[in-house]
Amino acid sequence: MGNILQAIIAALIAGICEWDVYGGFHTQICRPVVVGPLMGLALGDLSLGLTIGAGLEFVFLGVISVGAAIPPDATSATALATAVACVSNGAINANQAVTLGVALASVAQMLQMLIWTVNITWMHQADKSAAVGDIDGVCKWMYVSLPLWFLQGAIPAFLLVAFGQDLVAGIVLPGWLSDWLTLAGGMIGAVGFAMLFVLMNKPKLTPFFMIGFVLAAALGMGLVPTAVLGLAAALLYVNNEGGQAAPEKKRRSREA
Numbered sequence: 170m171g172n173i174l175q176a177i178i179a180a181l182i183a184g185i186c187e188w189d190v191y192g193g194f195h196t197q198i199c200r201p202v203v204v205g206p207l208m209g210l211a212l213g214d215l216s217l218g219l220t221i222g223a224g225l226e227f228v229f230l231g232v233i234s235v236g237a238a239i240p241p242d243a244t245s246a247t248a249l250a251t252a253v254a255c256v257s258n259g260a261i262n263a264n265q266a267v268t269l270g271v272a273l274a275s276v277a278q279m280l281q282m283l284i285w286t287v288n289i290t291w292m293h294q295a296d297k298s299a300a301v302g303d304i305d306g307v308c309k310w311m312y313v314s315l316p317l318w319f320l321q322g323a324i325p326a327f328l329l330v331a332f333g334q335d336l337v338a339g340i341v342l343p344g345w346l347s348d349w350l351t352l353a354g355g356m357i358g359a360v361g362f363a364m365l366f367v368l369m370n371k372p373k374l375t376p377f378f379m380i381g382f383v384l385a386a387a388l389g390m391g392l393v394p395t396a397v398l399g400l401a402a403a404l405l406y407v408n409n410e411g412g413q414a415a416p417e418k419k420r421r422s423r424e425a
Contacts, residue, residue, distance in 0.1 A: 176331035178211045180323040183248035187322025190244055191281075192315050201225035201247040201270075208248050212255035212330070217263055221251045224267035228360070229274070231368055239285070242277030245322050246270040249277075252329050280321055288314040377402055 186207070189199040197203070201222045209218015229243035250270030254261045261269070291314045298306030366378070381399055384390040 173331055175212065176327045179208060179248075179252060179330045180327035182207050182211055183245065183252075183326035184319040184321075184323030186248065187242075187244050188315070188319045190242075191318050199244040201229060201243050204244055204247040205251050208251040208326075209255060212252060214255045217254055217266075218251045220263040221254060221266045221270065222247055224263065225250065225270045228267070228271060231364055239278060239281055241271075241274035242281055243270075243274055245277035245280075245325070246274035248322060248326050249273050249329060252326055253333075256330060256333065277321070284317045284321060287317065377406070 182204075186199050186204045188194065189196055198207075201224075203222065205218040205220075205222015205225065206215055207218070209215045209221070212218070225243060225247045229241065232240045232243065247270055250266040250273055253269060254263065254266035291310045295307045295310035298304075298310065370378075377399070380402070381395060384398065385392075385395050
C-alpha cells in the first residue's frame with residue numbers, strides 16, 4: 170500500500186480539477202497544463218508532471234464541449250497518466266504517459282456519460298421543483314448532482330496512488346512496446362496541434378504561423394520568447410481588427 174496521505178492529496182487535486190469541468194467553477198484549472206504540474210508536485214516530481222501536462226495540453230488544445238457532445242476527458246486522463254508515471258519509479262517515461270493519457274481520456278469519457286445518465290434523475294426532480302416555482306428546490310437538486318464529478322476524479326486517483334504503486338513500479342515493458350509508446354507520445358502533441366491548426370487555418374492568419382515556425386524551428390528561438398512574440402502579434406492583430414471594425418459598425422447602425 171502506498172502513502173495514504175499522498176493518495177488523499179492526489180485524490181483532492183484530481184477531484185477538484187475534475188469538478189471544475191462541470192461543477193460550475195470554470196476556472197480552467199481543469200486544463201492538462203495545470204493538472205499535470207499539480208499532480209506531479211503532489212507526488213514528488215513537478216518536472217515530470219509539467220512535461221506530461223504540456224504534452225496532453227497540445228493533444229486536447231482544440232477539444233471543447235459543444236452542446237450535448239461529451240469530448241474525451243483530458244482532465245482525468247492527465248491526472249491518472251501523471252500519477253502512473255510518478256509512481257512507476259521510471260518504468261514509464263513522459264512520452265509513454267502522454268500516449269497512455271490519450272487512451273485514458275476515452276475511458277474517462279465513458280464514465281462521464283454514465284454520470285450524466287445518473288444525473289438525469291436529479292434533473293427531473295429539479296424540473297418538478299421549477300414547475301411549482303420552488304427555486305430553492307431547483308438549487309438543492311443541482312447541488313446533489315455535483316459530488317459525482319468530484320468523485321469521478323478523486324476515486325481513481327486515490328486507488329492508483331494508494332494501492333497501485335507496487336503494481337505500476339513492477340511493470341517491465343517489452344523493448345518494442347516501450348519504443349512504440351515513446352515514439353507515439355512524441356508525435357501525439359504535434360498531431361493535436363495540427364488538428365487545431367486545421368480548424369483555425371485562415372489565409373489572414375497563415376503569415377503568423379509561418380513567422381512562428383521560422384522563429385522556433387529554423388532560428389532555434391526558445392518557447393517562452395516565441396510565445397511572447399506570438400502574444401504581441403495577437404494583440405496587434407486584435408487591436409487592428411477592432412479599430413477597423415468600429416467605424417464599420419457605426420456606419421451600419423446609422424444606416425439602420
